[in-house]
Amino acid sequence: MLEPFQYSFFVNGSIAAVVVGALCGLIGVYVVLRGMSYIGHGLSHAIFGGAVVSYVMAWNFYLGAGLWGFLAALLINQTARRARIGADAAIGVVTTASFAIGIALISKFRKFSRNFDAALFGNILGVDTVDVLVISGIAILIMIVVFVAYKRLLFTAFDSDVARVYGVRTEWVEVLFALALAATLIASMQILGVTLIAAALVVPAITARLLTDSFNRMVAYSMMIGALTGLAGMYVSFYADVASGATIVLIQAFCFVVALTIGAVRRSNERRLAHTHV
């Protein structure tokens, strides 16, 4: 049972997977409730472009990709507002253009293309102690931001227009959330890869939503599902010799199916009870 923990790569990877799972679970609640599932998918692709540019320009990966992701999030917001096109179309334009920049740069400098396999598909085995510290630092910072702005984030997610009338500075809440989302994606990129981050953001949150009607409990459940599936995914991937990012997402998808089934059975029982009482 404890055999994998003899290996430092497994210990580092497990800590990173648990932290990233809980973080994606937390931010995913807001992403799902605001109907922004597509933005997680799009932004992770945009950040990939930023990661390649950071490499070419010899910038720090976390700072370069983070800034790029944050600017992409703001650009999507502004494009959707000013050009009067839907947010989904704005996400499509901005993020695929950014992703294309990354691909173009890789094709131009083919020699370093292998380094970006991790960014695309995740490479949890490559996580070292410094990465764990950086990821944990980002996660703690984001959790503090969410803790402090909890009520403002909740009202803005529920109804942004009404929240503004009630004196909530929704424009600042939006900026704060864009920053938190971009930072979450950066922290998750090495673990899950661009292609799987969206699932890790969305699946724990919608699974939690199926289990409760309370916002506070949804946040707690989503974080727990993210963290536990992170650990379980590491274990299964170790013994089954399958890519860890994909294993984590597959276990999350399994949890979703279980929650969906529990929800369907519960609703069916409620209907039967209601029918009996009539």
Added chain:
Amino acid sequence: MLCNTHHIMKALIELRNVTFGYGRMPVLENINVHLHAGQFAALVGPSGAGKSTFLRLVLGTLQPTRGEVEQCAEVLGDHCNRDAQIGYIPQLETVDWNFPVTVDQAVLMGLTRKSAWVPWHSAADKVKLGQILARLEIDTLAKRHIRDLSGGQQQRVFLARALIAEPDILVLDEPTSGVDVRTAQNVMHLLADLNTAGMTVLLTTHDLNLAAAHVPWVICLNRKVIAQGTPDDVFNEATLNATYNGDMLVLRQNGMLLIQERMHGHSWRETAPNAVLGHELVSE
């Protein structure tokens, strides 16, 4: 302490020569409306008349292209000493009923601006919550999800969210749309009670009969203010025809106003004289 300044209560909300348009299309033109503290007013007009735009200008989420919207709850000398606090209740149709919030969580959102930067609410907030829920008779529903309530109860939840913030004025966007006749009457009675207790109320409605029965001041809007006054003054055929570009019928019966658009060949008796009718079930 002696003070030579004095507090004067004047218009809470004042729209002066307000024009608003999206692009070159004017939605509202040259609007002049005053709402005073303690007033209970209804904004009526056809779809596309600019009622929602009017509300958004009052709420401050839109800025006029021309003219001024002024909100002032308290005047000190020549200056506004305190802006009017608005309690806004949106249309029930615009609420995300799948959002995971219980009644108490939804109501406490009204205190977000004033509350501390921590996820929980203070003991004082919870006392206030209990008082508001009891006042609106929804205290037994505090832990229920907002979707699991009747239309009238849902309206009370959003009224509670507005009232807990202690506003100077309640602004309601079609509070009676999508609810049955009895619930609509109850909502209007509740608003009338709040107004009697001193609350200023502004609402929009498509139900002219409800407005005539419950609201003492009516603003007829169709891009411009066609008329404003008591229902007895403005609910006449000339004004309503100008407001609705239609052929309106106004009946006065025992002091009540009944308003209906005249039928012109739209009755089923004329359009489908041979319609298949059902039969009354007769039990043996």
